[in-house]
Structures are given as C-alpha cells and as structure tokens.
Amino acid sequence: MDTESESLLRRAIAGDEVAWRALVREYAPLVWAVARRHGLCRADAADASQNTWIAVARRLPTLRRADRLAGWIATTARHESLKVRAERGREIPAERFDVPEPVDGPESIVLRSARDRALWRAFASLPERCQALLGLLAQAPELTYPQVGRALGMKVNSVGQTRGRCLSLLRRRLAMLDIREESAG
Template identity: 45%
Template sequence: MTELRTASMSPPWEGLEGRDRHAACLMAARAGERAALDVLVAELTPLVWHVARGNGLDRATAEDVVQTVWLALLRHLDRLSEPRALVSWLITTTKREASRTRRRGANQVELPDELADQLTNDDPPPDAKVLRDERDRQLWAAFHRLPPRCQELLRMTVLAGRVEYRAVAEALRMPHGSIGPTRGRCLSSLRTLYDGEAGR
C-alpha cells in the first residue's frame, strides 16, 4: 500500500489528534503502512516507558518491557477490536508485563533528577549513599501518600521523562490544558508531604 501512495497524498492520520490519530495510525499499520507504526512507536513509547518505570522497574528492565509490549502489539495488531482504545490497551498490557517482570525480582525505580533537585539538603553528608537512600525512602513514602490521580500524573509527567501532554491527557481522560496546573499542585503537595516525612 505504501508503494501505491503518491507523494501528493497525505497520510490518513495527518491533522488528527489523540485517539483519532492513534486509531488512524493503527488502521494504516494493519494495512501495511510502516510509517504509521513508526508514528505510534515515536508518540506512545514515552507513555509505555512511564508505565513500566512507574511500576517499579529499573531502566534496563523497563527497556525490555517496552520492547515486549510493542512486540505484543504487532502480534495483536489485527485483533484489537477498538482502535481508539489503543492507549488503554498499551497501558494495561504494560502494567501486566511490568508486574510479571517485577515479581521476578526487578529493582525499585530510581529517583528522578527533577524531584531530587527540589529536595536539596545543605547539611554536610557523612555518607552520601546513606543520605541519598534515606532521602529516596522519605520521598517514596510521601509519594505513596498522594492521591492516586496525582501519583499517576507525576509518573507520566516526571518519572517517565518527556511524555507529550496530549498523550497524558488522553490516558488520564483530562483536559489537555489542565495537565500543567494539576502537575504543579501535585508537586506542591508532594513537597509538603515530603517535608512532613523528613521532619519525623
């Protein structure tokens, strides 16, 4: 099909956004459009990565899970009954694979720099590793006290690295414009909870 497409024709997903764009890419990929699959991988891999890392996997293990999830999509490309539910399918599949992998002994996700930078401590470190481990323990304790919605949003927009807000909005069913302000409130709440943990 790709060979039949002339240079003047636009791909069917061009100009579409969110679920409609991903559904159009999925349908085109089913028809043999390699470029459509490339678009899905480029736009949704950060989301898959976030879910894997957010479920407690270290970097190397998360990379394996991401590859496994995309291979699973290729195997099930013709079996997804609702193309507009692709993001939900990817999230569910990644969570299941991450859970299976974690049960086999994967490590806790490392503290991202963006959160660590907010928690600077001017005290001279007697042992940098012990201090860092304690800080991370307190941060994760605070993180797990956040409402589930905040945890999910921060996993997508901080722990996952660069994830397009459009994909985050679709995955969380939130208005695109509310992602940034909500993220700011969640980070503020995390800081307050962390200060409480550190003061114990």
C-alpha cells in the same frame, strides 16, 4: 483520538508498515516510562518494551475503540513489565555491584535517608491520580502533556493544572513532616 491518529491506527491494523512505525514512534516514550516506573533496569525495561510491542502488534486488530489506544498500550506495558520483573525477581542485576562508593559522610547519608523516607511517605499519602501523574512525569520527563494525557486518560489541558495541584498537595504534606524544598536537593 483525532481523525489523523485514527487513520494511522487503521492503516497499521491493515498492515501498513509506515503507519506501524509512526505508532511505535509516538508511543515508545510511554512504553519506556511505564517499564522504568516499575523499577526495571535499562536492560529489563528494554525487554519489557519489546514484549509490549509484540503483544500490541498481535492484538492490535482486536482494539475496538481507537480513542483508548494510549491507555491500552500503557496497560499492556504494565503487564509486560510485571512479567519481566517476576522473571527477574530471583536474579541480582550486575548494576548493583557497580555502585560507586558514596562521597558524602555518614551524617549526610543518614539525613538524606530520613528525608527520602519522609518524602515517600508523603508521596504515598497522595491520591492515586496524583501518584500516577507525578510518578510518570518523574520517570519520563521527556513526555509531552498530550502523551501524558493519553497515558493517564486525562484531558491535555488539565495535565498542567493537575500537576500543579498535586505538587502543591505534596508540598503541604512534606511541610507537615517538616521537610523543606531546600533540603530536597
């Protein structure tokens, strides 16, 4: 964490509201991405995000290492997302009832379904680091490489290279399953 970010953190801990808002603005996309990555609908992701910021505000003074702020916030968001998901586990979101009828015919739906299953099998076979990186980038494409690096504990200059290696590995796994890129879109 650079000295400016560390100063911002220290000021937020001391009760500086401007510094707190700056921290929230910096890490809000990360919190949202973590919540959505846990399969939460928008309303539940908003609840998990709000709960995350409440938990962070309460425990911010206990943070011992400022350089671990992004990982700490991401972990807190994960815990809060899991809590919301568990609470909502028995509810059926109304969004599921508002799904429009598919416009494709049955053949294309079956083929897409088979392709999707193969894609998820290939994704699940990737190393955990690749799953985390590609999953985060897919769920929150608006995140910058510095934000992704902080969230995953990676050096910023290695995010792009690691992304490329992970995508290449995913392509090779898909090729073994005979899934081609042109059929993926």
